[in-house]
Each structure stands twice: as structure tokens, then as C-alpha cells.
Amino acid sequence: MLDCTVLPKIKRNVLLNPGPATTTDTVKYAQVVPDICPREKEFGAVMKELGESLVKIAHGSTDTYTAVLFCGSGTLNIDACVNSLVPEGKKILILNNGSYSSRAVDVCRYYHINHIDLKSSYTKPIDADTVAEVLHQDTDHEIAVVYCCHHETGTGVLNPIREIGKAAHDHGCTMIADTTSSYAMVPINLETDNLDFIMASAQKGIMAMTGLSFVIGNTKMLEESKNYPTRSYYTNLYMQYSFIRDKGEMHFTPPVQTIYAALQGIKEYFAEGEQAKWKRHQAIWKELVQGAEKFGFKPLINKEFQSHLVLALLYPDDPNFTFETMHDSLYAKGFTIYPGKVSDFHTFRLCSLGAIYPEDIKAFWQAMKEILSEMKMTIPIQYNT
Numbered sequence: 001m002l003d004c005t006v007l008p009k010i011k012r013n014v015l016l017n018p019g020p021a022t023t024t025d026t027v028k029y030a031q032v033v034p035d036i037c038p039r040e041k042e043f044g045a046v047m048k049e050l051g052e053s054l055v056k057i058a059h060g061s062t063d064t065y066t067a068v069l070f071c072g073s074g075t076l077n078i079d080a081c082v083n084s085l086v087p088e089g090k091k092i093l094i095l096n097n098g099s100y101s102s103r104a105v106d107v108c109r110y111y112h113i114n115h116i117d118l119k120s121s122y123t124k125p126i127d128a129d130t131v132a133e134v135l136h137q138d139t140d141h142e143i144a145v146v147y148c149c150h151h152e153t154g155t156g157v158l159n160p161i162r163e164i165g166k167a168a169h170d171h172g173c174t175m176i177a178d179t180t181s182s183y184a185m186v187p188i189n190l191e192t193d194n195l196d197f198i199m200a201s202a203q204k205g206i207m208a209m210t211g212l213s214f215v216i217g218n219t220k221m222l223e224e225s226k227n228y229p230t231r232s233y234y235t236n237l238y239m240q241y242s243f244i245r246d247k248g249e250m251h252f253t254p255p256v257q258t259i260y261a262a263l264q265g266i267k268e269y270f271a272e273g274e275q276a277k278w279k280r281h282q283a284i285w286k287e288l289v290q291g292a293e294k295f296g297f298k299p300l301i302n303k304e305f306q307s308h309l310v311l312a313l314l315y316p317d318d319p320n321f322t323f324e325t326m327h328d329s330l331y332a333k334g335f336t337i338y339p340g341k342v343s344d345f346h347t348f349r350l351c352s353l354g355a356i357y358p359e360d361i362k363a364f365w366q367a368m369k370e371i372l373s374e375m376k377m378t379i380p381i382q383y384n385t
């Protein structure tokens with residue numbers, strides 16, 4: 001590996017958008033490797049270590065779970081799970097309380113998969129009892145799969161996947177959770193959280209580069225999916241799984257350099273430690289909340305429902321406010337903020353992902369103070385309601 005202490009420092013930006021996240025220089029430089037053909041044994045060993053580590057992060061045993069890697073952004077995982085895990089003649093129940101679970105509904109529509117779009121409030125977590133009730137009423141057992149987004153990144157609402165997973169399993173269903181924006185941040189345990197399939201991509205919790213996504217699935221269920229209807233070629237989960245099982249390689253060209261960076265990210269993940277990392281994300285979130293409260297920004301979501309990873313703030317009603325001006329001024333100072341993702345509300349988001357620290361947030365609010373004054377905005381922040 002390159003010795004980063006003798007390499008040029010790379011300009012550090014504090015990304016408060018919901019991924020890709022700020023990375024360390026050691027992760028950035030981990031991409032600079034001798035050229036290698038990914039079909040070489042040497043790279044096979046890298047892939048094996050990567051797959052096993054990804055399962056380990058979710059406390060799974062490699063006897064029971066397998067990581068299935070893909071080259072693409074996180075949405076590819078949603079596509080692969082939804083298109084590959086619904087047996088012939090069965091339905092998938094999508095618990096929809098945000099823009100990411102809506103994406104799973106869209107995947108069903110595109111592939112003409114029989115589904116139930118169980119909508120609930122975007123500003124509250126899904127109620128596990130309601131899910132249990134819906135499943136209870138499915139007396140013919142038409143529903144074979146339950147799908148839930150763990151952390152709705154658009155709003156910052158955290159859903160009770162353990163309770164939902166229990167309800168799914170009590171009904172004999174496969175449980176899929178989109179953990180893209182919680183994996184390697186909120187501690188997840190595949191077994192005790194009642195999860196059969198989870199997913200994430202390298203640029204979020206493991207704080208590495210874009211382009212590598214992965215599904216971690218129950219191996220027995222992956223095997224069982226062999227005879228399920230095939231609805232996609234490139235994103236068929238069983239095809240990719242069986243290729244990795246037999247050859248230890250991804251079916252098509254993997255994102256080689258991104259994989260080296262991901263391994264470095266994982267090394268840093270274990271060095272920091274699951275609990276310490278989760279504490280750090282929460283400490284950042286606390287700084288975000290305190291600053292927001294100090295200026296009078298109003299959150300979209302009640303505190304008790306928040307993930308501690310995303311803080312969605314309502315647009316001020318101050319006539320001098322425009323998101324673009326605020327964004328551009330902060331960007332010029334090295335801070336990236338992000339618009340919201342809920343059509344009924346105008347919000348912007350501040351996220352606690354990535355290799356950032358509470359001191360960064362203190363500096364962020366200092367920059368915000370200067371910008372609010374330049375924008376001639378009233379403090380405390382003005383709201384009409």
C-alpha cells in the first residue's frame with residue numbers, strides 16, 4: 001500500500017449529502033494499485049476477503065449468508081432483489097413510507113411483478129403491527145416476500161426492521177431490507193434482526209468509493225431462487241450468486257480499483273469498531289441538531305423517529321432564503337448540503353455519514369452563520385406556521 005504520509009494531501013470536502021460520503025485519504029489512495037486482470041487468482045483472494053468481511057459486518061456466519069457483489073449504484077441491489085426473489089404466482093409486499101421504498105414499487109411496475117404497495121406516512125416509521133395484520137389476512141399465502149427500507153434516507157425515518165422481519169417470518173415470508181444507508185453505521189445483526197436479504201453500496205457506511213454494490217443474502221434462499229422466474233439478465237441475483245459460488249468472481253467485469261478502496265474502508269471500519277463508529281455518527285447528528293435548534297431551523301421528522309443519520313430541515317419562509325444561494329455559498333466553503341426528497345415538503349438534508357467528525361459540524365455551523373448574515377436572513381429562522 002502507498003504511504004499516504006508522503007503523498008500529496010487531497011483537498012478535503014465535508015459531504016453532508018446522503019452519500020457518497022467523505023472518505024479518508026487512505027481509502028482514496030487504496031485505489032492506486034498495479035494494474036491487474038480481475039480474473040487472476042490474486043484478485044480472487046481479494047474478492048473472497050471482501051465478501052466474507054461484508055457478511056461479518058452484519059454479524060452473519062459465512063455458513064449461512066453470502067455476499068453477492070455487483071458493479072453499479074445501490075439501486076441495482078433493489079432491482080436485483082425485487083426482480084429475483086419473487087416466486088412464480090406469488091406477491092411481494094412493499095412497505096412504502098418514503099422515496100426509496102417507492103423505488104422498489106417502481107421496480108415491480110417495470111418488471112410487472114405482482115405486488116402490494118402498502119403506503120404509510122412519510123414522516124413516521126412503519127407500524128409492524130399493521131404489517132402483521134396485513135400478513136394475517138393473507139390466508140392463501142399469496143405474499144411470499146416482505147420488503148422494507150430500513151432507513152428512509154429521504155426523510156431520515158428509521159423503520160423497525162426487526163419487528164417487521166419477525167412478522168414476515170411468522171408468515172413464512174422472505175424478508176428483504178434496504179439497508180443501503182444504515183449498513184455499517186447502525187449495528188445490524190442478520191439473525192437477531194430477522195433479515196434474509198440486506199443490501200448496501202461501498203460509498204455509504206463503509207466510506208469508500210462509488211460503483212460497488214452488494215446484497216447479503218441467506219445462502220439457502222439464494223439456492224432456492226434458482227427456479228424463480230427470471231426477469232432480468234444483468235441483475236439476476238441467482239446468476240451472479242452462482243457465478244461467485246462456483247468461480248469466486250463476479251460474472252462481468254468488477255470495479256477493480258473501487259474494490260481495493262472498499263477493502264481499505266472495511267479495514268478502517270473494523271479498526272474504528274462498530275459501536276465507536278455508530279457513536280461517532282450519532283455525535284455528529286447531535287451537533288447537527290444542536291446547531292439547527294440554535295438558528296431555529298425546524299426538522300421535518302419528530303426526533304423520536306429519526307435515524308440519527310439524516311436531519312431533514314424545512315425550508316425557511318424568509319423571503320431572502322433560496323436553497324441555491326445557501327448551497328452554493330456553503331459549497332464554496334467546502335460543505336455540501338442536499339435537497340430533500342419528499343414532494344409534499346420543501347426540505348434540505350444534513351447527513352452524518354462518512355469520515356467526518358463533530359468538529360466538522362461546528363465549523364459547518366460557523367460557516368452557516370456567516371452565510372445567513374450575507375443572505376440577510378432573520379435569526380431565529382422565520383416560519384409562517
Ligand SMILES: *Cc1c(COP(=O)(O)O)cnc(C)c1O
Pocket residue numbers: 018019073074075076100149151152153178179180181201
Ligand atoms: C443511497 C440509497 C440507495 C441507492 O441509491 P443510488 O443512487 O443508486 O446509489 C438505495 N436505498 C437507500 C435507502 C439509499 O439511501
